[in-house]
Amino acid sequence: MNNPSNTPAAPSPSALSAAISCVSDYDSEALPVSHAQAIIRRCITPINAIEKVAIRSALERILAADIISPINVPAYDNSAMDGYAFHSDSLRPDDGNLSDTVLTIIGTSHAGRAFEDAVAPGQTIRIMTGALMPEGLDTVVPQEFVSVSACAASDPLQAARLCITIPAGTVKAGANRRLAGEDLQAGAAALRKGRILRPADLGLLASLGIAEVPVQRRLRVAFFSTGDELRSVGEVLDPGCVYDSNRYTLYGMLQRLGCDVIDMGVVADDPAALEVAFKSAADNADAIITSGGVSVGDADHTRQMMAKLGEVAFWKLGMRPGRPLAFGTINSANKPAVFFGLPGNPVAVMVSFYFFAREALLYMMGAQSVPLPLMPVASACAIRKRPGRTEYQRGILARDVDGEWSVRPTGAQGSGILRSMTEANCMIVLGHDKGDVGLGDLVEVILFEGLI
Numbered sequence: 001m002n003n004p005s006n007t008p009a010a011p012s013p014s015a016l017s018a019a020i021s022c023v024s025d026y027d028s029e030a031l032p033v034s035h036a037q038a039i040i041r042r043c044i045t046p047i048n049a050i051e052k053v054a055i056r057s058a059l060e061r062i063l064a065a066d067i068i069s070p071i072n073v074p075a076y077d078n079s080a081m082d083g084y085a086f087h088s089d090s091l092r093p094d095d096g097n098l099s100d101t102v103l104t105i106i107g108t109s110h111a112g113r114a115f116e117d118a119v120a121p122g123q124t125i126r127i128m129t130g131a132l133m134p135e136g137l138d139t140v141v142p143q144e145f146v147s148v149s150a151c152a153a154s155d156p157l158q159a160a161r162l163c164i165t166i167p168a169g170t171v172k173a174g175a176n177r178r179l180a181g182e183d184l185q186a187g188a189a190a191l192r193k194g195r196i197l198r199p200a201d202l203g204l205l206a207s208l209g210i211a212e213v214p215v216q217r218r219l220r221v222a223f224f225s226t227g228d229e230l231r232s233v234g235e236v237l238d239p240g241c242v243y244d245s246n247r248y249t250l251y252g253m254l255q256r257l258g259c260d261v262i263d264m265g266v267v268a269d270d271p272a273a274l275e276v277a278f279k280s281a282a283d284n285a286d287a288i289i290t291s292g293g294v295s296v297g298d299a300d301h302t303r304q305m306m307a308k309l310g311e312v313a314f315w316k317l318g319m320r321p322g323r324p325l326a327f328g329t330i331n332s333a334n335k336p337a338v339f340f341g342l343p344g345n346p347v348a349v350m351v352s353f354y355f356f357a358r359e360a361l362l363y364m365m366g367a368q369s370v371p372l373p374l375m376p377v378a379s380a381c382a383i384r385k386r387p388g389r390t391e392y393q394r395g396i397l398a399r400d401v402d403g404e405w406s407v408r409p410t411g412a413q414g415s416g417i418l419r420s421m422t423e424a425n426c427m428i429v430l431g432h433d434k435g436d437v438g439l440g441d442l443v444e445v446i447l448f449e450g451l452i
């Protein structure tokens, strides 16, 4: 079922205006990062539109409701090992006399093909990993711990059978058995609303027999680059021009976040053209992201457009790179769209996206907040840092000659040097109040790559 309702993704204009007008005590020269992040949180609300998708299509989507397990997992008591199952009462007490236990094998339980007869004390069955434990049995001994031989001939019926000998002390009562419901009980929450579904979650859903799940509809994000000097890939690079790279990094970051992207290309440094672009973006998207035009140059029109077409919540932060980041809203006929005006410098785009837009967009998508883990690591060199702003340096985390992990900046940290992002494997986050870093001092890093 595909049922994306047209519920507004953003709050009503009045709610947003109220949130934005709460922005007081704002030092326009050095609004701390944490303060700016809090302002953004106050100004946004999650979208409220759900669609149902098959579990394979749910990868990386955001779960829109708790998933309650319809069954026990495992569904029945089963063996964790290939071996022999029996009742623990059959074990000879481990009384220090090293008394072995001898049990008669009376059948086999395969995974998917259970042994259905009763198993009496003194008897055992061969059992495979995952096979159902017959009623009354509670213990499995792995096959490599037992010896198998013909049973003692005192009883003619027994002599025709095979027996196992379990050496004393090999196995404890209840060992190697997986109990019904021990992973998950029927009626318990298997996955919580707001989770970004990962491969393990798809497997878990399948293990519960669930074929479809409700997910949040994708967030629609429109983006464009501004600047008369920008040329798109495939165009001739005239003197004084640069290729537009920001739309590609933005495309990649938005795709990774699972957004529906609306690429609006390059818009000239012309107020009329910008106004048309902003209005069209606000009509079609939940959020708008632009790059460039937020500084103080003669052709930097973005903030004026925000003030004309919406509201500016803040502009300029105590951070580097990304200082001229602008945040606010752009109005449209139906709803205001959340707006991030990212600075034009290519690294500033990525840093301000990862540390501001990313969390906001995830929140709008209805995702549970999962803070990025900051890990303390020794710095492999001295780093100059001025207190009063947060710095995001591109770092390489590696083992040193002694096998210890340490981090060093990639080299020149100019916010136009995009190569610093491609060479780095982590971001070194130097907090607002931090000063110079000495060799061996601990700094906090956020890794770029994760396992899943």
Ligand SMILES: Nc1nc2c(c(=O)[nH]1)N[C@H]1C(S)=C(S)[C@@H](COP(=O)(O)OP(=O)(O)OC[C@H]3O[C@@H](n4cnc5c(N)ncnc54)[C@H](O)[C@@H]3O)O[C@H]1N2
Pocket (backbone or CB within 6 Å): 225, 226, 227, 229, 230, 242, 243, 244, 245, 246, 247, 291, 292, 293, 294, 295, 296, 297, 300, 321, 322, 323, 324, 342, 343, 344, 345, 346, 348, 415, 416
């Ligand atoms: N007098 C001041 N000048 C500047 C300040 C300031 O506070 N006072 N801030 C500097 C900082 S910090 C930044 S960051 C930039 C941001 O300026 P804009 O957002 O107006 O960006 P532009 O001027 O349009 O471009 C800056 C730089 O980045 C290149 N660029 C822009 N868009 C792209 C793109 N899509 N792909 C690749 N490269 C792009 C552009 O050519 C410029 O080189 O302002 C400083 N100035």
Ligand code: MOO
Pocket (backbone or CB within 6 Å): 319, 320, 321, 322, 323, 324, 343, 345, 348, 415, 416
């Ligand atoms: O703060 Mo700007 O973003 O470095 O170049």
